[in-house]
Amino acid sequence: MAMTITEKILAKAAGKKEVKPGENIWLNVDTLMTHDVCGPPTFQIWQREFGEQAKIWDKEKLVVFPDHYIFTGDKHANRNVSLLQQFATQHNLPNYYDVGTERYKGVCHIALAEEGFNLPGTVLFGTDSHTCTSGAFGLFSTGVGNTDAAFILGTGKIWEKVPESMKFTFHGQMPKYLTAKDLILQILGDITTDGATYRAMEFDGEAVFSLSMNERMTLTNMAIEAGGMNGIIAADEVTQEYVKRRTNRSFEIFTSDPAAKYHSKYEYNVAQMEPVVAKPHSPDNRDTVRNVAGSKITKGYIGSCTGGKISDFKMACEILLNKTVKVPTFVVPGSTEVAALLETETYKGISLKEILLKAGCSLTKSSCAACLGGPADTIGRSVDHDIVVSTTNRNFPGRMGSKKSEVYLASAYTVAASAVNGVITDPRDFL
Amino acid sequence: MKNRIEGKAYVLGDNIDTDQIIPAEHLVYSLSDEEESKKYGQFALSSVPLEQAGLPDGGIPFIKGDNHLSEFSIMIGGSNFGCGSSREHAPFALQKAGVKIVIAESYARIFYRNAVDGGFVIPYECTGKLKQEICTGDLLEIDVDRNILKNNTSGKEYHLKPLGDVLPIVEAGGIFEYARKTGMIES
Numbered sequence: 001m002a003m004t005i006t007e008k009i010l011a012k013a014a015g016k017k018e019v020k021p022g023e024n025i026w027l028n029v030d031t032l033m034t035h036d037v038c039g040p041p042t043f044q045i046w047q048r049e050f051g052e053q054a055k056i057w058d059k060e061k062l063v064v065f066p067d068h069y070i071f072t073g074d075k076h077a078n079r080n081v082s083l084l085q086q087f088a089t090q091h092n093l094p095n096y097y098d099v100g101t102e103r104y105k106g107v108c109h110i111a112l113a114e115e116g117f118n119l120p121g122t123v124l125f126g127t128d129s130h131t132c133t134s135g136a137f138g139l140f141s142t143g144v145g146n147t148d149a150a151f152i153l154g155t156g157k158i159w160e161k162v163p164e165s166m167k168f169t170f171h172g173q174m175p176k177y178l179t180a181k182d183l184i185l186q187i188l189g190d191i192t193t194d195g196a197t198y199r200a201m202e203f204d205g206e207a208v209f210s211l212s213m214n215e216r217m218t219l220t221n222m223a224i225e226a227g228g229m230n231g232i233i234a235a236d237e238v239t240q241e242y243v244k245r246r247t248n249r250s251f252e253i254f255t256s257d258p259a260a261k262y263h264s265k266y267e268y269n270v271a272q273m274e275p276v277v278a279k280p281h282s283p284d285n286r287d288t289v290r291n292v293a294g295s296k297i298t299k300g301y302i303g304s305c306t307g308g309k310i311s312d313f314k315m316a317c318e319i320l321l322n323k324t325v326k327v328p329t330f331v332v333p334g335s336t337e338v339a340a341l342l343e344t345e346t347y348k349g350i351s352l353k354e355i356l357l358k359a360g361c362s363l364t365k366s367s368c369a370a371c372l373g374g375p376a377d378t379i380g381r382s383v384d385h386d387i388v389v390s391t392t393n394r395n396f397p398g399r400m401g402s403k404k405s406e407v408y409l410a411s412a413y414t415v416a417a418s419a420v421n422g423v424i425t426d427p428r429d430f431l
Numbered sequence: 432m433k434n435r436i437e438g439k440a441y442v443l444g445d446n447i448d449t450d451q452i453i454p455a456e457h458l459v460y461s462l463s464d465e466e467e468s469k470k471y472g473q474f475a476l477s478s479v480p481l482e483q484a485g486l487p488d489g490g491i492p493f494i495k496g497d498n499h500l501s502e503f504s505i506m507i508g509g510s511n512f513g514c515g516s517s518r519e520h521a522p523f524a525l526q527k528a529g530v531k532i533v534i535a536e537s538y539a540r541i542f543y544r545n546a547v548d549g550g551f552v553i554p555y556e557c558t559g560k561l562k563q564e565i566c567t568g569d570l571l572e573i574d575v576d577r578n579i580l581k582n583n584t585s586g587k588e589y590h591l592k593p594l595g596d597v598l599p600i601v602e603a604g605g606i607f608e609y610a611r612k613t614g615m616i617e618s
Contacts, residue, residue, distance in 0.1 A: 024596055041519070043463045048463075049607045050616075069459065076459035099514040129541060144543035145519030146462075151606055155616060159606075161596070193446055194511035198540050200473075227514060227539055282446065372455040372516075384463040396448045396515060 001257035004165040005234055006200040009140040009254055013123040019262075021164040024372065029061070030122035032152050035108050036066040038127035038145075040083040045150035056091060057156035063095040063117055064088060065108040070099055070367040074375035106335035106366030109133035114337050116128065116247025120235035121254050125152055127408050130393065132223045137215040138235030138241065138253060143224065162228045164263035165200040165256075166191075168328040170207035172270040176247040177428050179315065180211055181391065181411035182216035183268070185276045188225055189286025190266065196228030199263055202256065207270040208233060213242045214311035221306045222393055275414050275427055277389075280406035281397050289414050299388040300325060300419035301400075302361075302382055302412055303332030304371035304414045307391020310341045312412035313356070317347045319416035319430045320359040326422030329415075330380035331361045332369045339366050359420075373401040382407070389418045434576045436531050438504030440569045441493055442486040442562050443479065445509035449516045449542065451478040453524040453554040462523060471520060472499030472527035485567035494528060501528045505571045506552075508535035509562050513542020522551035532573060534561060534580065534591060547597045550605030555580075564589070 001018050003011065011018050014025040034042055047054055056062060066084055069077035082097055088096035097103045097111065103289070105111035109130050112118055118137035125131065125142060127149045134141035145234075152158050168187055188195075201223040208216065216233050223231030234255045242253060275289040302308065302316055313331070333339035342353040342363075356363060362379070370380035371392040382388055382405035390400065395407035410418070413427035420430070433601075457474045461467045474494040476484065485491025493501050505527065512535035513521060522545050525533065533546070534555045546554040555573075557580070565571070569584040580589045596599055603609035611618040 038460050038518070044463045055457060074459060076461075080459060127517055129515065131517075143517035143541050144540060145517055145549060147519060147549040147606060151548070151610070155610075157615075193514055194539070197511065197537065224515075227511065229540055327448060372450070375456055375459070394448075394450070394515060397449045397480055399450050401456075403478055403480070 002257035002261070003084040004200065004202060004256045004260040004262070004343055005138065005254045006140055006165055006202065006230060006232055007162060009121055009123065010160070010162055012121070019162045021162050023162045024159055025162060026157050026159050027123055029125055029152050029156055029158060030119070031061050031063060031117055031124040032149060033063045033065070033108055033112060033124065033126035033131065034149055035064070035068055036080045036084055038149065039064055039067045039246045040080050042127055042146040042149040042153065043087050045146055046153045049150060050154045052287055054154060056153055059091065059093060062093060062153065063112065064093060065097050065105055065111050066099050067106055067108050068368045069374055071365055072375040072377050074377065077375055082186065086228060094178060098211055104336055106333065107308060109221065110334040110338065113137070113213065114246065114335060116243065116249060119237060119243065119251040121252035125149065125158060129224045130221055132228060132231045133217050133221040133305055135220040135223070135230050135232040136213060137234060139238055140230055140232065142230045161198065163198055163200045165202050166196055167202045167204060167262045167265045169205040169265070170268045170270050171205050172207055174207050174210055175272050177269055177413060177431050178273055179411040179413060180215040182273060182276050184219050185278050185409065186268065186273060188278065188284040189224055189265070189276070192284045193225060193282060194227045196223065198229055201226065201228040201231045203231065203233045209236055212311055213238060214309040217309065222283070225254055225393060257342060275411060277414065277424070278395060278409040280395055280408065283394060283409060289410070289424065292424050293426050295424040297327055297387045297389045297418055297422065297424060299327055299382065299386050300329035300388035300415050301370065301388055301392065302415055303330065303334065303369055304392040305334060306393040307412055308332055308334030308338065310338050310345060312391055313342060313352050314345065314347065315412040316416040317352045319357040319413060319420065319427060321347060321350065321355050323359055323420045325360045325419040327419055329361045329419040330370065331356050331363045332380065333366045336366050370400055373399060389415050389424060391415050432554055433572065436573045436575065438531060438571060440505050440507050440565050440567060440571050441501070441503035442507045442565055442567045443509070444483055444486060444562065446511045446514055447479065447508055448514045449507070449518050449521040452513065452521040453518065458518060458520050462520065463583055468527060469499040471524040473497065475501070475524040475528040486562060487566055491567050492590045501530070504531050506530050506533040507561050507565050510536040512538050512561050513589060514539035517541045517580060519545045519549055521547040522549060526551040536560065547600050548606035553601055555594070558590060558592060561589065
């Protein structure tokens with residue numbers, strides 16, 4: 001039977017020759033990821049349910065990144081990080097990346113890639129909805145809650161309903177001004193926030209395979225914003241080169257059969273696409289940047305698992321070189337590795353860090369930070385009637401802090417151009 | 432699982448996301464400490480814009496003042512209920528506030544799984560747009576065996592979609608209870 005890449009990977013993890021959409025199957029999990037918000041309750045449920053005999057099914061397969069509420073005085077948030085530390089020490093966890101040490105990484109989805117846990121052909125679950133990001137490496141990855149994670153922690157298994165797949169093919173050569181963020185916001189506008197509920201979103205086409213791994217991760221990252229179970233891009237030479245540079249762990253490459261069945265197929269020609277935003281208050285509230293150009297903003301924000309990668313800061317710097325921002329603009333590297341790269345990577349001979357600081361941006365430490373609001377003292381958190389233009393993933397009411405604030409989601413190009421003008425600006429004016 | 436559940440309706444619109452159900456700044460409280468976890472009830476649905484809270488008229492807070500329990504125990508939602516983050520704190524917050532059942536046109540996958548696998552609330556799907564038929568405060572009665580919803584305020588009856596594949600997990604009270612019952616893990 002012809003199968004999609006998602007079906008093939010799930011069949012392998014279920015120990016079956018083939019699986020069909022709608023079928024409930026039990027999967028053997030290759031990697032479980034958790035962080036400071038969901039780790040402590042996950043470990044608590046695991047202890048409660050498995051009791052004195054509770055055993056972690058495979059310590060090598062558990063990865064823990066504190067990343068959400070790190071640089072805060074909030075005592076409850078700090079307690080969660082302490083609980084992770086205690087658990088990691090007690091169980092001698094090999095893959096714990098502690099705050100305040102050289103191992104500290106930052107945002108889990110970027111860290112998973114950098115630390116070599118995104119292995120093509122495997123099944124990865126995480127206690128975070130943006131776990132779908134890892135699918136950029138040709139693996140099945142999806143988010144679960146604490147109870148499901150605790151079940152995996154003790155058994156290495158979880159049930160899942162095989163999803164139908166939707167295919168999004170991008171033809172043509174990417175124009176300079178177009179980014180993966182524009183592609184995924186375009187899709188969201190077309191299919192809406194529940195257009196892919198319980199389905200796999202498969203990305204294909206020469207434009208997709210021309211993207212760097214960082215940009216591919218932006219595409220799969222926002223599959224959840226359409227309700228998708230997973231986002232996936234088949235692994236190619238670019239993927240293998242990235243993975244081999246990061247790890248010696250083994251992996252297997254799967255691709256969709258030409259005759260595989262899809263729920264639906266969407267085709268785009270990137271040459272005809274233009275920069276877009278998602279207007280307040282939903283990621284599917286798409287409009288062209290051109291149409292909303294001139295709209296007032298009070299803040300710019302470049303960061304998060306979606307838009308805090310080195311590729312995003314490179315784009316921002318192309319626009320910010322020798323310019324100054326007119327609104328407070330916050331720059332949050334997605335990981336400590338990205339933060340280090342800001343000092344060594346250059347644009348026109350000047351380090352990205354210098355370009356950002358000279359432009360007047362506020363550079364902060366790596367974490368999820370204000371993408372999801374966070375504790376009251378989180379840097380960059382929206383206040384009162386703020387209007388933020390941001391490279392993040394969600395603009396629901398109250399998402400970045402204040403319930404009265406508004407958030408425009410956009411690419412790093414669009415955020416940088418808008419920050420320079422103090423109003424929403426089409427990046428083509430600068431590029 | 433009780434086979435008959437009664438309560439007052441609280442009606443919401445489409446795309447009620449997890450940030451509206453329980454804002455991220457509150458995710459720091461313990462879920463296991465009995466006293467501290469009441470905070471989740473207290474802040475349940477606290478980010479729903481007031482004009483959209485308690486339809487059709489709106490302006491009805493789900494939680495009054497500093498309470499952690501709501502007078503409403505049956506949630507009526509539109510499409511894509513629980514979209515957004517994976518936070519299990521969302522169905523947990525509804526349960527802590529006293530919600531027993533959510534009836535929506537459709538759900539986001541992770542919220543649905545969390546509600547079922549954690550045994551927090553029963554996520555029923557309705558046919559048609561119940562949010563336009565039912566008013567916040569209506570007295571509802573659900574016959575779980577027959578999948579029938581009765582609105583005792585209007586006298587109307589509605590069929591709910593059967594729980595299907597997840598029924599055994601809902602009946603067991605969650606994924607761990609289900610796994611013990613079926614011998615997947617030791618009891």
